[in-house]
Amino acid sequence: MNVEDQEEREAQALGWDAIDEQLKGIYGDQEPKHYGTMIPYILGGPDPLDGISAYLRAEPVPHWHFVTYGFSELYEKESESVEESGYGFELTFRLRKLDDEDEPPAWALNLLQNMGRYVFGSGNTFKSGDYLDANGPIALEHDTRLTALAFIQDPELPEIQTPNGSVAFLQMVGITQNELEAMQAWNTVGVLAEALSSGLLPLYITDLFRSSLLDDAELAQKLRQGAEREGSSTGFLFVDQLGWEEKKGLFRGISYTLVIGAKQASVISQVLPGRALKERALRLSSRDTLVVLRQGDQPGVQQQESGIELVLSEEAIRELSTRLTPVAQEFKLSSFKDLTVKVVRTEIKDQQGRVVDTIG
Template sequence: MSEHHEEEAVGWDAIDEALKAIYPEQEPKHYAPLIPYLLGGGDPLNGISVYERTEPVPHWHYVTYGFSELFEKESDDPKTSGYGFELTFRLKKETNDCEPPTWANHFLNNIARYVFSTGNVFAAGHHLNLNGPIAAEEETEIRAITFVQDPELEPIDTPNGNVEFLQVVGITLEEETAVQAWNCLKLMELLAPYLPMYVTDLSRSSLLQHHQIAEAVEEGIEKDGSSTGSLFVDFLEWKEQKKAFGKNTYKVRLGAKQAEPIAQVLKGRLSKGKSLLLHHEGGHVEFLPADQDAVEVQDGILQVKLQPDSCTVFIQQLVPQARTFDIPGFPGIQFEIVKSYIKDQQGEVVEVIG
C-alpha cells in the first residue's frame, strides 16, 4: 500500500483488522504490482497478503486486496463495498517450502482479471472448471475450483460497505462432476472432514474414491436431484434442417468432453421435473421433462422435451466418443458428439477426447 493512500485506505484497514484477530503477531508476506493496473500494469489486484499456518495442517493462507473498495467510496451501493468480497486461498505447505508459491498470486490475479473484464461475480456455492491444472507447471488432478465462506473470516462491515471472504477451494474433475450432478455446498460439507479448513492439496486424488463418499453423493443426487440449472460447455451448436414437405428436423452437436457431465446433471434434473440449459456461443439448448417428446425453438433457444424413457436412452448415449445417434421414437432430432481438443496455455493441443 502506498503512503499516498495510507490515511484514506479505510477498506484496506478494515481487512487488516479482520486478519489481526487471527494473526495478532504475524507480519504477512505482501505482494503488490510494481505498476498499478489503472496505469497499465498486468495484475488487477492491489495486493495479496500471505500468512503461514501450522494448524490444522501446514498451509499458506492467501488474502486478496482489490475486489472491494479499498480507498474512497466509488460505487452507488452504500451497503456493498465494490464486488462485495475478497478472495482467500489456503494452499498446503510442502516440507521444503520456505516461501509461498508465487503461482497462486498469478492464479488469484487471473480470477480478478475475469471478474473485472466480465462483471461476473462469485459467491459461495459457485464452481469453475479451469481447463487445465490449477498450477500450470505442476502434475496435479486439481483442475477445477469451488467457492465457500472462509472458515475463519466472517463478513465485515467497512466504511465502504459489506465485504465477505470467499475461499477458493481446488477440486478434481470427478468432484466437479459431483458438484454439477448434486449440490456444491452439500458436497463441500461432505468433503470437509477430509479437507481440513478446505486447504487445497495439489498432491491428492479424488475423494470420491472413498466408497463412503461416493455412496453419500449418489444418495444425495437421488434425494435432492441437481441444483445445476445451466451449464457452460466447451462446444455446442444446433442447426435446423428444413424440409420441403413435413416438419423440419434439428441436429445438435456436443463436445465429447462434456458428454458425461451433461448426462450426470440430466439424471438429477429431468427426473425431478427440472430443466437444464446448455450455454455456448454457438447456440443454446434447453432440455425439459415432458409427457411427450417434442422439439421447438423459443426465443432463439432450442428446446428438447423428453419423456422419461427417451431421457433414459439419451443419457445412456452421452459417452465421450465421437459419433452420431438418434433417440428411438423421436424422429425430429439427431445428436452428434464431436471430439474435444484440450489445449495448454500456449494453445497447443495436449489431449484429444473422443
C-alpha cells in the same frame, strides 16, 4: 491520479484496516508475507489487486493462507452500492505447504492476480457456490489432478462490515474434473460440506498432489444421494461444441440431430436427470446455439425466438443420460426416433492454441 494523490489515498485505508483487524482474530501478531504491487492498477500497473498477504499455518496440516486486497474498496468509497464494498468480497486460498518451502509459491500469487484480471476485465463476480473450469492444471508445470476451482465462504472468516460496506471472504478450492462434475450434478456447497465433514478436505485446503475425493466410496455415495434427493442446482451449461440440425425428408417428415462435444457429454449426462426429472429445465449454450432440455409428456421440438426447446419424456431423459458418454458416437433414442444424438471428439488446447489432449 498522480503519485501524491495515490499516497494520500492510501493513508485513508479504512477498508484495508478492517480486513487486517479480522485476520488478527486468527493470527494475532503474526506478520504475514505481503506482496504488494509496484505500480498500482489505477496508475496503469499490470496487477489489479493492491496486495496479497500469506499467513503460515501449522494446523490441521501446514499450509499457506492467502488473502487478497483489492476486490473490495480499500480506501475511500467510490461505488454506488451502499450495502457492499466494491465487488463485495475478497478471495482467500489455503494451499498445503511443501516441506522445502520458505516462501509461498509464485504460481498461487499469479493465480489470485489472474482472478483479479478476470473480474476487473469482465465485471463478472464470484459468490459462494460458484465454480470455474480451468481446462488444465490450476498450477502450470505441476503434476496435479486439480483442473478447476470452487468457491465457498472461508470457514474461519465470516463476512464483515467496513466503512465502505460489507465484505465476504470467498475461499478458492482446487478440485478435480470428476469433483466438478459432482458439483454440477448436485451443488458446490453440498459437495464441499460433505468433504469437510468427512475429514477429507480440512478447512478446504488445496493439496496439489491429492487424489480425487470421489475415490472414497462412502463420500461418493453421499454425493450421489444428495444429487438424487435435491436434484442439480446447475441450470445453465456453456458447451463449446454444441450444434442443432434439422432435415426435412420427402416421406419421413423432419429429423433432428443434437451435436455435443465429448468433453461435455459426461457432465450433461449427470446434470440432466437432476434437472429435468425435478421439473427444472437445463439450458445448453454455445456462442451461437441455445438448446433447452425439459421434461414433457410427449417428446417434441419447439422453435423459440432464443433457440430450440427439446421436450423429452422421462424415458428419453433416462436413456439419454445413460447413453451420453465421452466417446465419439452417434445414436438414436428409442423413445424419440426422430432425434439423433451425435457426440464428437473434443480437442483440448493450451494457451498457445496447441492441442495437448483429445477426448472421445
